[in-house]
Amino acid sequence: MIEVSELTKRYGDRTAVEGISFRAARGQIVGFLGPNGAGKTTTMRILTGFLPPSSGTASVAGFDVVTQADEVRRRIGYLPENPPLYPEMTVSAYLAFVARLKGVARGELRGACERALERTGLADVRGRLLRHLSKGYRQRVGLAQAIVHDPEVLILDEPTIGLDPRQIIEIRALVRELRGDRTVILSTHILPEVAQTCDKVVIINEGRIVCEDDLAHLTATAPLEEIFMRLLAADAREREAGLTRSAAAEVDAPGAGGGL
Numbered sequence: 001m002i003e004v005s006e007l008t009k010r011y012g013d014r015t016a017v018e019g020i021s022f023r024a025a026r027g028q029i030v031g032f033l034g035p036n037g038a039g040k041t042t043t044m045r046i047l048t049g050f051l052p053p054s055s056g057t058a059s060v061a062g063f064d065v066v067t068q069a070d071e072v073r074r075r076i077g078y079l080p081e082n083p084p085l086y087p088e089m090t091v092s093a094y095l096a097f098v099a100r101l102k103g104v105a106r107g108e109l110r111g112a113c114e115r116a117l118e119r120t121g122l123a124d125v126r127g128r129l130l131r132h133l134s135k136g137y138r139q140r141v142g143l144a145q146a147i148v149h150d151p152e153v154l155i156l157d158e159p160t161i162g163l164d165p166r167q168i169i170e171i172r173a174l175v176r177e178l179r180g181d182r183t184v185i186l187s188t189h190i191l192p193e194v195a196q197t198c199d200k201v202v203i204i205n206e207g208r209i210v211c212e213d214d215l216a217h218l219t220a221t222a223p224l225e226e227i228f229m230r231l232l233a234a235d236a237r238e239r240e241a242g243l244t245r246s247a248a249a250e251v252d253a254p255g256a257g258g259g260l
Contacts (some may be wrong), residue, residue: 001026001183003049007056009042016042018207019056024183024200026152029175031194031215033228034204040187041081043204044157046173047077047185055123060153074103077151081158083142087131091122091141094130095148102149116144120174136167143174160193170195193257195224203231210235 002024007014016038017039024030034040046052047058049069063071088120095113103197104112117123120140125133130141139159146154160168175184175197188196194201194215201218203211210220210231218227 001028002030002058002060002185004043004047004058005056007043007046007058008041008054009046009051017204018044018206019065019207020052020204020234021056022202022209023165024185024214025234026183027179027181028200029179029184029186029198030200030202031198032202032204033191033194034189035232036189037206038116038202038204039207040189041157044078044080044155044185045185047072048076048155049073074149077146077149077153077154078141079146079154079156081161083138083145085130085138087129088126089130091133091144092126093132095144098145099148100116104149110149112148115150116148119147120144121170126169134167135163136163136170139163139167139171140174143171143178147178152182154178154182155187156184157187159190160190171215181247191228193226195219203228205232205235206239208235 005021006019007021008018010191019041020039023077032040032043034103041059042051046053047065049058049065052066057258059065060072060193061075063075086097089097092113095116096109098110099109117126120143121138122137122144125137126154130138132141133141143156143159156175160171163171172193175186186193198215201211201215201224211227215224218224
């Protein structure tokens with residue numbers, strides 16, 4: 001359903017993601033896990049067509065995210081870290097507005113909005129202004145706008161950030177309920193989010209993939225927290241060794257050192 005191959009994104013001299021590759025199958029919830037600044041949001045923005053890659057490829061349902069971006073957007077529901085809500089609109093008016101933007105046919109508009117309201121537990125607050133909703137309910141509205149056009153793929157960027165413990169539990173349960181035939185990518189730096197929600201884990205650190213595995217297999221011998229710390233430590237050692245080898249090669253290169 002999602003194929004990423006040797007994907008790289010550079011901002012001037014800074015490389016945000018470097019040659020990353022991973023897959024997500026239909027019906028899977030994939031945890032895209034990494035520390036803050038690891039390259040998670042950049043990757044999500046490339047997959048959703050908001051950013052072009054510097055090199056490499058990515059496809060959703062067989063459509064290339066660069067050359068077939070319109071087809072990709074039709075198949076993706078995206079919840080960014082800060083949902084783009086309009087505080088003076090009611091919940092139902094906002095959903096109808098987003099549904100029209102996403103190409104839901106006029107005759108199907110009401111039914112699509114009703115289904116999204118019911119799935120996300122918003123039916124009782126449909127007439128309330130968005131600015132009067134709690135953070136948890138605003139996050140539900142963000143999820144509702146992501147699924148209103150019934151996409152094949154959901155991409156959720158830090159969906160529980162800033163929520164209280166009860167709201168976190170509710171949103172996690174909602175994400176699990178939404179999977180069905182959908183593929184879900186859950187981008188987060190919160191390990192329990194992945195452990196309690198996902199089928200598969202992709203771990204990214206400083207722009208590079210350090211692990212891709214089924215959650216059950218990865219955690220067969222140790223908790224996710226322990227595995228995560230081991231992988232990041234091993235990646236740090238590998239990077240340090242690579243820098244050391246590079247520096248040594250420069251010293252040993254012909255003409256290096258400038259001796260008499």
